[in-house]
Amino acid sequence: MSQGHTAVPAQLRTLADAQALIDQGVCPIPPREILDRIAGKWPVQIIVACSQGPIRFTELERTIDGISRRMLTLTLRNLERDGLLERTVYPTVPPKVEYRATPMALELYEALLTLTNWSMRHSACIARAREEYDRRTTGN
Amino acid sequence: MSQGHTAVPAQLRTLADAQALIDQGVCPIPPREILDRIAGKWPVQIIVACSQGPIRFTELERTIDGISRRMLTLTLRNLERDGLLERTVYPTVPPKVEYRATPMALELYEALLTLTNWSMRHSACIARAREEYDRRTTGN
DNA sequence: CCGGATCCCCTCAGATACTG
DNA sequence: CAGTATCTGAGGGGATCCGG
Numbered sequence: 001m002s003q004g005h006t007a008v009p010a011q012l013r014t015l016a017d018a019q020a021l022i023d024q025g026v027c028p029i030p031p032r033e034i035l036d037r038i039a040g041k042w043p044v045q046i047i048v049a050c051s052q053g054p055i056r057f058t059e060l061e062r063t064i065d066g067i068s069r070r071m072l073t074l075t076l077r078n079l080e081r082d083g084l085l086e087r088t089v090y091p092t093v094p095p096k097v098e099y100r101a102t103p104m105a106l107e108l109y110e111a112l113l114t115l116t117n118w119s120m121r122h123s124a125c126i127a128r129a130r131e132e133y134d135r136r137t138t139g140n
Numbered sequence: 141m142s143q144g145h146t147a148v149p150a151q152l153r154t155l156a157d158a159q160a161l162i163d164q165g166v167c168p169i170p171p172r173e174i175l176d177r178i179a180g181k182w183p184v185q186i187i188v189a190c191s192q193g194p195i196r197f198t199e200l201e202r203t204i205d206g207i208s209r210r211m212l213t214l215t216l217r218n219l220e221r222d223g224l225l226e227r228t229v230y231p232t233v234p235p236k237v238e239y240r241a242t243p244m245a246l247e248l249y250e251a252l253l254t255l256t257n258w259s260m261r262h263s264a265c266i267a268r269a270r271e272e273y274d275r276r277t278t279g280n
Numbered sequence: 281c282c283g284g285a286t287c288c289c290c291t292c293a294g295a296t297a298c299t300g
Numbered sequence: 301c302a303g304t305a306t307c308t309g310a311g312g313g314g315a316t317c318c319g320g
Contacts, residue, residue, distance in 0.1 A: 011257060012253060012256065012257050012260070013253075014253070015184070015188045015191075015249065015252065015253060015256060016188065018253075018256045018257075018260060019188070021260065022260075026260075027259070027260050027263045027264075028263050028264055028266075028267040029259070029263040029266055029267055030259075030263075031255070031256040031259035031260065031263075032181070032184065034255075034258075034259040034263070034266075035178075035179045035184070035255070035259075036179060038175075039175045039176060039178075039179030040292095040293095041172070041293080044155070044172065044175070048155045048156065048159070051155075056301085056302090057301070057302055057303080058301065058302075061302095068293080068294060068295075069302085069303070069304095070293080070294075070295085070303095070304085070305095071292095071293065071294080072303095073302085073303060073304080074292095074293090080273065081269065081270055081273040081274075082266045082269055082270060083265060083266055083268075083269025083270075083273075089302095092301095093301090094301040094302080095300085095301055095302055095303085096301075096302090097301080097302065097303090104262050104265060104266075107258060107262070108258055108262075109155065110254075110258075111254045111255045111257075111258040112155065112255070113152060113153075113154070113155060113158075114250075114251045114254045114255070115171070115174075115175070115251045115252070115254070115255060116152065116155060116158045116171045117151060117152050117158075117251075118174075118247060118248055118250075118251040119167070119169070119170075119171035119174040119175075120152070120158060120161065120162075120166070120167050120171065122244055122247070122248075123167045123168050123169040123170075123171075123174070124167075124168055125223060125244060126168075126169055126174075126222050126223055126244075127168040127169055128223075129221065129222055129223025130221055130222060130223075133220065133221040133223075134221075180312080180313095181312085181313075182313095196281085196282095197281070197282055197283080198281065198282080208313075208314055208315075209282085209283070210283090210284090210285095210313080210314075210315085210316095211312090211313060211314080212283090213282080213283055213284080214312095214313090229282095233281090234281045234282080235281050235282055235283095235320085236281075236282090237281080237282065237283090
């Protein structure tokens with residue numbers, strides 16, 4: 001029962017193809033939902049931090065900078081629920097909990113790299129486009 | 141003055157490298173903001189629809205299914221502002237407006253393909269992880 | 281045909297305080 | 301140390317109406 005992605009071709013050529021597969025019900029969770037899940041303010045940072053090996057709750061809290069306890073917990077739970085993070089509890093006193101990225105998350109990391117790469121190569125271009133756009137619209 | 145991405149290497153190897161570049165101020169707009177911009181409910185669908193050639197406002201409205209006039213307009217404006225869409229107005233009666241993806245958006249499309257591909261290959265796995273997680277937590 | 285303006289809801293992030 | 305509970309405000313997004 002460990003099939004899971006037998007019906008999905010190894011490499012899609014267009015997003016329209018993807019949409020077709022989604023419409024056929026091949027894909028239990030549409031990519032949009034995945035995008036939402038990782039597009040929040042914290043998930044990517046957390047995945048990055050957990051990709052280098054096990055990391056503890058408090059370490060994450062210090063590493064992520066600006067994250068609240070609440071959001072850290074919530075985001076960790078969501079990522080764990082999706083099978084992207086593994087949570088290990090050591091029943092010691094004081095308690096110790098470690099998080100690490102699963103293989104699936106590491107693959108996601110690669111995909112994110114593509115997107116980040118695009119962002120960085122074009123961010124100056126986007127910034128310029130914005131300035132120009134704003135000049136056109138406020139000047140009017 | 142059409143440099144824009146001279147300081148960014150062609151291909152990043154890790155997201156930590158990317159973060160370092162961001163911290164150096166090389167990247168005027170951090171990738172996170174880009175993620176936010178495209179992660180909304182509609183942007184990706186719109187980019188897909190505009191990637192096959194010019195498409196009119198009303199066509200988009202019919203194609204996207206479920207989108208409100210307001211959100212279509214808003215999302216189009218944001219994408220246009222970021223230089224991802226080109227808007228052409230034909231001063232006819234009745235008015236005619238066409239949108240098409242810019243080359244930059246077509247490259248983004250490729251990056252999204254990577255991410256979508258990941259989503260589809262793992263969605264069954266994620267779905268299973270969720271079920272299992274929910275069983276563990278509600279059973280408790 | 282294309283879109284701006286307004287109202288309203290509802291989710292979700294932040295702050296703060298408390299517990300095993 | 302690693303969380304939970306509760307309140308609160310900002311903003312995404314739908315519905316509707318109006319205008320060029």
